[in-house]
Amino acid sequence: MKKVFSGIRPTGDIHIGNYLGAINQWVQLQEENDCIFSIVDWHAITTPYNESTLQDTILEVASIYLACGVDPKKCILFTQSDVKQHTELTWLLGSITPLGELQRMTQFKDKSKKHKEYINAGLINYPILMASDILLYDAELVPVGKDQTQHVELTRNIAQKFNNKYGETFILPESLISKEGATIYSLQEPDKKMSKTGDPKGCIGIFDSPEDIKKKVMSAQTDSENEIRFDLTKKKGISNLLNIYSLFSKKSIKDIEKEFEGKGYGDFKKSLTELLIDKLKIIQENRMEKEDIKKILEKGKKLAEARAEQKMKVVRKRMGLAL
Ligand code: AMP
Ligand code: TRP
Numbered sequence: 001m002k003k004v005f006s007g008i009r010p011t012g013d014i015h016i017g018n019y020l021g022a023i024n025q026w027v028q029l030q031e032e033n034d035c036i037f038s039i040v041d042w043h044a045i046t047t048p049y050n051e052s053t054l055q056d057t058i059l060e061v062a063s064i065y066l067a068c069g070v071d072p073k074k075c076i077l078f079t080q081s082d083v084k085q086h087t088e089l090t091w092l093l094g095s096i097t098p099l100g101e102l103q104r105m106t107q108f109k110d111k112s113k114k115h116k117e118y119i120n121a122g123l124i125n126y127p128i129l130m131a132s133d134i135l136l137y138d139a140e141l142v143p144v145g146k147d148q149t150q151h152v153e154l155t156r157n158i159a160q161k162f163n164n165k166y167g168e169t170f171i172l173p174e175s176l177i178s179k180e181g182a183t184i185y186s187l188q189e190p191d192k193k194m195s196k197t198g199d200p201k202g203c204i205g206i207f208d209s210p211e212d213i214k215k216k217v218m219s220a221q222t223d224s225e226n227e228i229r230f231d232l233t234k235k236k237g238i239s240n241l242l243n244i245y246s247l248f249s250k251k252s253i254k255d256i257e258k259e260f261e262g263k264g265y266g267d268f269k270k271s272l273t274e275l276l277i278d279k280l281k282i283i284q285e286n287r288m289e290k291e292d293i294k295k296i297l298e299k300g301k302k303l304a305e306a307r308a309e310q311k312m313k314v315v316r317k318r319m320g321l322a323l
Contacts, residue, residue, distance in 0.1 A: 003171075004033045005139035007040035007080065007130075010057040010208050011049060013066045013080040013205040014039045016276075017184035018193035020247045025178045027069040029143060029170075031247030031255060035075035036304060037065065039297075042080050042087065042129060046122040047115055053119075062293050064206050080133065085308035087299040089132035090125065091117070095159050106150055114197075122138050131155040135170045136308045143176040146183055166318040184244060187220035190236040205282060210277045217273045228260040228268050238265070245272050 006026060008018065023207070029035055039061050041054065059080055070077060080086055102108065102124050112119040130151050134142055142152050146152035152175035167305050186202030194203050203217055221237040221250045230239045245268075246253045260268050316323050 002033045002140045003138050004029050004035040004141045004176075005038070005039040005134050005137050005141065005173075006035075006143045007043070008061060009044040009064075009132055010039050010041050010042045010054065010061040011196055013045070013060060013196060013203075013207070015194055015196060016143075016204045016244065016280075016312055019068060019206060020184050020244070021178065022143060022186065023065060023068045023070065024247075025143045025176070026065075026075075027071075029141075029176075030071060032073040036139070037070060037075055038080050038133060039065075039078075040080040040130075040133065043126060045121065046126050047111060048118055053282065057184075059290055059293050061299060063287055064283075066288055066293065066296070067283045068206070069286075070299065072296045076300050076303045077296060078304040079297055082297070082301040083165055083305045083308050085136060085305070085312045086129065086132050089315065090129045090310060092315060092321075093128050093135075093158055094125060094161065096165060097131075099124075101154055102127060105154065105214075107147065127151045127154050128158070131158045134173050134190050135159055138171045138311070139173050140171055141176045142173050143178070158317055159296075165213075169314060171320055184242040185236065187216055187237075187240070190221055190240050194245070197246070200205065204276065206280060208280065210281075211299050213276050213280065214273045217269050217276065222265050226264050228263065228265070230257065235284070238268075239274055245275060250263045250276050270313065286321055308316055 003161055004026075006022065008014070011248050014023075015190075019094055024033065026037055032311065039058050041058055044054070062077065062079075065077060066072070066251065072259065108124055108126065111123055115123075134152070134155050142148075142155075144152065152173060156172045159172050163169055186192045186198050187195050187204070188199040188202030192198055192202075200218065201216055204213060208216070222241075222243060223235050223237060225235070228238060228242070229235060232239050232243050245251075245256055249256070251259075313323055
């Protein structure tokens with residue numbers, strides 16, 4: 001049994017990339033591990049967001065976690081900003097994190113290019129907040145998409161630095177990447193990852209209607225070969241669709257290639273559309289009432305807070321601060 005922590009930013013619609021790259025793995029992990037999952041709203045405010053809908057988005061994201069099978073009886077589910085110890089630890093760890101390390105983070109570079117008018121100190125400090133999320137709970141494993149491994153590496157460096165300076169305090173975490181699901185690409189721009197902020201036609205949301213799913217899959221970018229074959233260098237579009245098909249159907253890519261031998265992209269896309277509509281319908285039917293979700297988060301807050309405060313007492317002591 002290992003301690004596991006992961007988080008997702010409440011920024012609009014959750015898509016099948018999040019599901020296949022992250023949530024799906026959490027659902028499996030909670031069976032045999034001590035898991036804590038968080039809706040990381042303090043991370044969300046480092047890029048432009050809508051303050052009047054943030055609370056609704058948090059509940060929406062929680063409802064997706066729960067509908068996808070995250071089970072509050074088997075793990076702790078809470079909202080990051082409900083546990084103030086995360087910001088306290090961020091400040092403390094900030095005092096030992098070299099600025100240069102933060103400046104070389106790929107996500108910081110990407111996001112500051114994308115939001116030129118919004119390059120704020122929060123964006124550069126983002127990885128310290130993430131490190132705090134992880135280190136507060138002594139997490140050993142951090143299930144994330146490939147894009148987040150750099151941040152987990154930095155978390156290890158910060159933990160190591162703290163331990164060297166103030167004595168053994170933090171566990172050095174490892175990231176856990178689910179192999180096949182590692183990256184799901186946009187259906188429209190298959191060399192970019194599927195994202196809430198990319199082309200909306202390339203991104204399938206967990207709560208998309210059957211009509212939307214159909215439109216998006218049928219218009220997905222492919223190539224002119226009309227052969228259903230996995231080849232990430234020459235056939236990115238169709239390979240991405242094959243990957244999605246394989247993950248949702250639990251069939252191997254080889255078996256799917258065989259099944260569609262001699263058939264065209266149209267047939268394959270129709271089949272994928274039906275599969276996605278079926279699978280997402282099951283998730284959509286599991287949607288809970290808002291009031292019930294609030295109760296689950298309230299309970300999660302109490303459990304997470306107790307653990308976080310226990311850890312902070314040690315950290316404050318080591319750093320010579322008042323308990
Ligand atoms: P984000 O949507 O960027 O907050 O990411 C939430 C989680 O989903 C993280 O673990 C990401 O690495 C993962 N994720 C986001 N987009 C994708 C994608 N296109 N494919 C696979 N995993 C993803
Ligand atoms: N930075 C992560 C992302 O963009 C989200 C996140 C915040 C996270 N804190 C975390 C993931 C702690 C894992 C552990 O996807």
